Amino acid sequence: MHPQTHAIHAGRRIDPTTKAVAPPIVLSTTFEHAPDSSYEQFLYSRYDNPNRAALEECVAGMENGAAGIAFASGMAAIMAVIHGLQSGDHVLAPADCYFAVRRQLTELYAGWGLQASFVDMSNLDAVRAAMQTNTRLVWTETPSNPGVFLTDIAAVAEIAHTAGAICVCDNTWATPLLQKPLDLGCDIVMHSTTKYLAGHSDVLGGILVLKERGAIFERLKVYQKVAGAVPSPFDCWLVLRSISTLPQRMAAHCDNAEKIAQFLAAHPNIEKVHYPGLAENRFHELAKRQMARFGGMLSVEVAGGWDAAIAVCGKVKLFTCATSLGAVESLIEHRASVEGPESPTPRGLLRLSVGLEHYEDLIADLAQALE
Ligand SMILES: *Cc1c(COP(=O)(O)O)cnc(C)c1O
8 A cells, every 4th residue: 555545544444333434532441341251352441442553553554563552652652662671781872862862761760770872873883882782772763853863774773783782763753654764674663643643733642663573562562551651542543533644744844844944054044954855964865865755854053052043933923932843833942942951952953843834934934033
């Protein structure tokens, strides 16, 4: 099936009792046993429920994976992976990564004896040098938040596997439409479904997709059921409903972001544009190899640093100054002030989530804010 068809049909079937075309939301937390007390698929809603199963089936197929495991947020999905490690194990993560991942590794798990180090994953020699004998997990995020760095997924997965570690890719920014990390050698793909998959800034969620139904899958499945950070049936229904239009939304996000990146690259008050779609971007060749398109996210460094960047946020009218990304409306955010004093993010960096408005209106808004 083509992605557009899969996005609409996978995980959906006509409801056998009501013949409903849109899937019903099953709120029941419990399901009747058979006369011999056995049960087929559904027992209790924390374990599994029809809306969650449908979402997992759909996203797993989009990533060419064997199975999906859905969580209440992206961070809950990440925690499930990290929790599978032992004290004394080492995690290698990107220096430019989603800030809460850094916090999970350094604040929450350091006390449990987990070791973590952070490396520029765009530098393969640095990745090789940072591998330790106890490295069990190599975490990648590409394109990365907020610097829009790209990682050569196939190369890093090979480094991880050679050292006996698993490789996970946070594919939130690319979505399965632009990049399929499992096909490039990763063992697990992770999404914050809050972002492009849901796409409307109205539901939180996370999902893991596994390449195989092996021992790691079984352990993560136990974690999902027993740790209990599961998404509600309605949350799953919303994400699955939104996935129907993901292929068309992603194409439009990419079209708009390419135009906006070109406009900003030529603007005198912008020092740097981080967007792999620009020919001069250092990740352009890798992006062409590994991604179908260049994505809807970009970041810029404003001339004049912190104050100048904040001033732009105060002047935009169509872009909303807010966190998060991947939704129909355009958002802009000064990351360093959100991440706090520890943040390695450049002081004048603004992150743009380019939405689905007409690009001429978005460019006009940025032009007046940058004057
Ligand atoms: C938002 C985000 C997360 C965290 O997901 P939540 O749904 O907010 O918990 C992780 N990684 C990336 C790249 C994100 O953008």
